[in-house]
Amino acid sequence: MSASVDDIPEAGGQGRGGPASKRVVVGYGFWIFLLSDIIMFATLFASYAVLAGATAGGPRSQDLFRPGSVALETAFLLASSFVCGMATLAVERRNQRWTQAALLLTGLLGAGFLTLEIREFASLVERGAGPSRSAFLSAFFTLVGCHGLHVTAGLLWLGTMMAQFLAKGFRQNIRHRYLCFSLFWHTLDIIWVAIFNLVYLVGTTPYV
Amino acid sequence: MNRGEDRTPALGSVSPALEQRLQELWEGEGGLKGVLSTVDHKKIGLRYIVTAFVFLLLGGIEALIMRLQLAGPDLRLLGPEQYDQLFSTHGMTMIFLYAGPVLSGFSNYLWPLMLGTRDMAFPRVNALSYWIYLAAGIFVYVGFLGGNGPNDGWFNYVPYANRDYSPGMGEDFYALGMVLLGTSTTLGAANFIVTAMRTRAPGMSINRVPILLWGTLTANVANLLVVPAVSLAFFLLWMDRQFGTHFFDVRAGGQPLLWQHLFWIFGHPWVYAIVLPAMAFVSDGLPVFCRRPLVGYPLVALSTVATMILGFGVWVHHMFATGLPALGMSFFSAASIAIVVPSAVAVFSWLATIWHGRPVVTTAFMFFASTIILFVLGGVSGFMTASVPVDWQLTDTYFVVAHLHYVLIGINVFPVVGALYFWFPKMTGRLLDERLGRWNFWLMFIGFNVGFLPMHLTGLLGMPRRVYTYGPDMGWNTLNLVTSIGAFILAVGIVLLLVNVLKSRRGGAPAGANPWDAHTLEWSIPSPPPPYNFAVIPAVASRHPLWEGYLDEELRSSLDRGLLLDQAKESLGTSPLDALPDMILRMPEDTVAPFVLTIGLGVLFAGLIAKSWGLALVGGIVLTAALVVWLWPRRELREREAVRG
Numbered sequence: 147m148s149a150s151v152d153d154i155p156e157a158g159g160q161g162r163g164g165p166a167s168k169r170v171v172v173g174y175g176f177w178i179f180l181l182s183d184i185i186m187f188a189t190l191f192a193s194y195a196v197l198a199g200a201t202a203g204g205p206r207s208q209d210l211f212r213p214g215s216v217a218l219e220t221a222f223l224l225a226s227s228f229v230c231g232m233a234t235l236a237v238e239r240r241n242q243r244w245t246q247a248a249l250l251l252t253g254l255l256g257a258g259f260l261t262l263e264i265r266e267f268a269s270l271v272e273r274g275a276g277p278s279r280s281a282f283l284s285a286f287f288t289l290v291g292c293h294g295l296h297v298t299a300g301l302l303w304l305g306t307m308m309a310q311f312l313a314k315g316f317r318q319n320i321r322h323r324y325l326c327f328s329l330f331w332h333t334l335d336i337i338w339v340a341i342f343n344l345v346y347l348v349g350t351t352p353y354v
Numbered sequence: 355m356n357r358g359e360d361r362t363p364a365l366g367s368v369s370p371a372l373e374q375r376l377q378e379l380w381e382g383e384g385g386l387k388g389v390l391s392t393v394d395h396k397k398i399g400l401r402y403i404v405t406a407f408v409f410l411l412l413g414g415i416e417a418l419i420m421r422l423q424l425a426g427p428d429l430r431l432l433g434p435e436q437y438d439q440l441f442s443t444h445g446m447t448m449i450f451l452y453a454g455p456v457l458s459g460f461s462n463y464l465w466p467l468m469l470g471t472r473d474m475a476f477p478r479v480n481a482l483s484y485w486i487y488l489a490a491g492i493f494v495y496v497g498f499l500g501g502n503g504p505n506d507g508w509f510n511y512v513p514y515a516n517r518d519y520s521p522g523m524g525e526d527f528y529a530l531g532m533v534l535l536g537t538s539t540t541l542g543a544a545n546f547i548v549t550a551m552r553t554r555a556p557g558m559s560i561n562r563v564p565i566l567l568w569g570t571l572t573a574n575v576a577n578l579l580v581v582p583a584v585s586l587a588f589f590l591l592w593m594d595r596q597f598g599t600h601f602f603d604v605r606a607g608g609q610p611l612l613w614q615h616l617f618w619i620f621g622h623p624w625v626y627a628i629v630l631p632a633m634a635f636v637s638d639g640l641p642v643f644c645r646r647p648l649v650g651y652p653l654v655a656l657s658t659v660a661t662m663i664l665g666f667g668v669w670v671h672h673m674f675a676t677g678l679p680a681l682g683m684s685f686f687s688a689a690s691i692a693i694v695v696p697s698a699v700a701v702f703s704w705l706a707t708i709w710h711g712r713p714v715v716t717t718a719f720m721f722f723a724s725t726i727i728l729f730v731l732g733g734v735s736g737f738m739t740a741s742v743p744v745d746w747q748l749t750d751t752y753f754v755v756a757h758l759h760y761v762l763i764g765i766n767v768f769p770v771v772g773a774l775y776f777w778f779p780k781m782t783g784r785l786l787d788e789r790l791g792r793w794n795f796w797l798m799f800i801g802f803n804v805g806f807l808p809m810h811l812t813g814l815l816g817m818p819r820r821v822y823t824y825g826p827d828m829g830w831n832t833l834n835l836v837t838s839i840g841a842f843i844l845a846v847g848i849v850l851l852l853v854n855v856l857k858s859r860r861g862g863a864p865a866g867a868n869p870w871d872a873h874t875l876e877w878s879i880p881s882p883p884p885p886y887n888f889a890v891i892p893a894v895a896s897r898h899p900l901w902e903g904y905l906d907e908e909l910r911s912s913l914d915r916g917l918l919l920d921q922a923k924e925s926l927g928t929s930p931l932d933a934l935p936d937m938i939l940r941m942p943e944d945t946v947a948p949f950v951l952t953i954g955l956g957v958l959f960a961g962l963i964a965k966s967w968g969l970a971l972v973g974g975i976v977l978t979a980a981l982v983v984w985l986w987p988r989r990e991l992r993e994r995e996a997v998r999g
């Protein structure tokens with residue numbers, strides 16, 4: 147017996163179902179890379195959990211966080227993620243106008259989120275509760291700030307995606323990239339939900 | 355004619371015309387541009403290996419200076435501060451800049467050849483990992499040579515590493531350098547994982563892969579899970595030092611123990627990450643010289659994975675001593691107890707392979723076989739420190755230094771040198787000189803044991819580690835002198851290796867495709883391999899495609915006839931477990947983007963260390979620009995042809 151290639155029926159069969167996609171491989175790799183990002187956040191969460199009570203006589207989370215403004219931030223980001231989903235549909239339909247509109251809205255909502263976050267940070271610093279006040283605040287600013295930096299990077303990426311669609315249309319490799327972007331954006335959303343719960347909700351629950 | 359990625363690839367046979375066509379498609383540019391823009395895994399792999407060896411030499415020189423200082427009592431070649439910087443930099447260099455990257459280098463070079471594919475899954479990311487690794491190495495060495503080396507040991511415990519106790523910039527260089535290196539390692543890990551899962555030649559199902567795939571894959575899954583933690587820890591440390599945060603600062607509620615946890619979550623699995631692929635060299639190389647397949651392949655593969663899984667659970671053992679007077683439990687001691695069972699599997703399988711084989715004693719064989727001996731010795735001393743009362747006696751003595759060098763030199767350096775003797779002919783087309791090889795081996799083996807065996811005794815006699823000198827009446831004089839002599843003999847051995855490499859690179863005996871009559875795919879193609887590796891994608895029918903004749907296998911692999919993929923720079927994607935053909939992968943052209951991106955990153959980090967925000971901003975802009983260029987869609991083949999007419 148020899149030449150087992152000829153015995154593998156699949157060897158030639160992949161052309162049938164339309165474009166075989168490298169998407170699976172690119173997406174696979176990016177997903178794995180995202181995993182490492184998630185682990186970094188997990189480490190930040192762990193550090194925050196360890197240090198959350200370490201206020202060094204300074205303000206506690208109950209004194210600082212304002213659930214109202216944070217709820218608005220959350221709404222922005224969730225909406226942004228939702229619109230990003232709409233954009234994915236538009237990309238699948240190859241609809242340039244809807245794609246651009248949806249991506250623009252995704253970006254605006256993201257920018258709104260960032261603005262609120264920066265205002266929150268500024269007001270904390272103003273009240274003397276900056277990152278060097280206590281270990282608790284160091285951990286808080288680093289965790290939430292790291293997420294904010296990710297959102298900023300995401301916005302830049304979003305801009306280049308819009309430019310690519312505009313300049314080159316809905317080519318396969320651009321769509322693969324877009325898939326990676328949307329994975330990234332939704333992941334940031336999930337991480338934010340964790341921050342919202344573990345930092346803000348837990349942090350503003352009065353002790354019983 | 356359909357030339358896109360959605361076509362059905364044709365079957366065909368190897369022919370000169372085909373090779374010519376592929377050569378044109380795959381050959382990179384020459385000159386400086388070619389050097390900076392290549393994405394060929396073979397070139398990148400060799401660069402990794404060469405760079406890692408340079409760091410081995412630097413770390414070795416540091417070690418020799420330390421051994422000169424310790425050769426006799428009360429010597430004053432170095433002051434205490436200099437000694438601190440030397441052992442910390444030596445440890446950091448060996449662990450981070452040599453031991454890990456050298457293995458990445460071999461796997462980078464060998465994987466696509468062993469797996470029957472044309473490159474790694476993400477060649478540009480691969481180039482990026484290398485450049486960032488190089489940048490990280492240069493970064494920390496700029497610090498060290500400018501008098502700003504780390505000086506708190508390679509695991510860099512706070513509070514020593516806090517600004518109060520280490521006011522210089524040494525810790526900042528170390529911390530930021532490790533963040534850079536972590537980026538490189540993480541990118542590399544993702545690349546290895548996807549390559550392992552998606553690019554193996556058709557038919558190379560998961561139970562037919564070389565052990566090196568298991569070793570490196572396991573190591574990189576571990577890296578992916580733990581390196582981000584330690585990068586973050588180093589980043590937090592840097593913020594503590596420079597921006598007044600308080601993660602590790604007790605006065606404002608910080609937790610020094612947090613550092614230890616974050617460090618050892620990483621540190622323990624890392625030990626395995628720097629020995630498992632090296633053990634895999636032995637598992638793949640030894641059988642070739644024993645003229646029979648590895649005994650117990652499935653057990654060895656499984657034990658590789660099992661070791662790593664065990665490795666995750668047990669980081670806290672490094673901190674047994676934290677409640678006790680001596681901070682800083684030994685690196686490797688109790689680690690060895692968890693590793694005992696799975697490593698015993700490997701040792702037994704190697705011994706059985708030798709026993710049931712007809713060994714051909716080459717230099718490579720001697721290095722592989724000596725790994726077994728050193729492994730057992732290192733294991734025994736590890737086992738001893740694993741019992742707690744003994745450990746209390748030995749923690750922070752030279753016993754630990756001896757043990758960790760048995761593990762690291764025995765299970766990393768020796769198999770790596772063996773691997774070099776084994777695969778050098780593939781890389782260069784020339785054999786290394788065997789006569790020089792014997793000298794090389796015996797000097798290294800004797801020098802190593804003369805140097806490090808007596809260290810166990812020095813430790814039992816109570817000599818603490820990390821001291822820059824000692825008094826004449828402690829009873830340590832002779833032992834230390836012997837150790838220093840051994841260290842120098844070992845060093846001469848390593849110099850002989852270099853001589854051999856330089857001499858044989860051009861003048862060695864021509865190797866031909868398969869000088870050892872070995873059995874895996876990389877030996878089925880010319881040495882050195884052409885840029886496209888395989889003219890046709892082979893189809894694999896067993897674990898040892900080139901030995902099927904000897905072993906009378908029923909199924910035969912097909913090496914000369916296979917999928918063609920000659921329409922563009924393409925390779926084949928296959929399914930994760932069974933490696934059934936799945937899709938055509940378009941491989942990227944050479945590009946300088948990874949290099950430019952690294953320059954941007956380097957400038958950014960230089961700005962951070964100098965606290966020059968303008969510089970950091972410039973770096974950030976260069977980095978972003980490189981990313982945009984990188985990600986900007988290249989023209990597709992069809993488009994290009996349309997343009998051409």
Ligand code: HEM
Pocket residue numbers: 414417418420421441442444445446448449452453506507508509755758759762763766767818819820821841844845
């Ligand atoms: C020529 C070969 C080598 C010699 C002579 C040597 C010698 C030494 C010496 C004298 C120390 C300092 C001991 C002390 O004062 O506590 C040391 C520490 C160390 N060495 Fe080596 N070494 C060699 C090779 C290696 C290699 C190949 C590795 C790793 C792959 C390695 C890893 C380490 C580590 C991790 C430490 C501990 C650093 C610390 O305490 O933070 N060494 N070595």
Ligand SMILES: [Cu+2]
Pocket residue numbers: 621622623668669671672685686688689
């Ligand atoms: Cu350990």
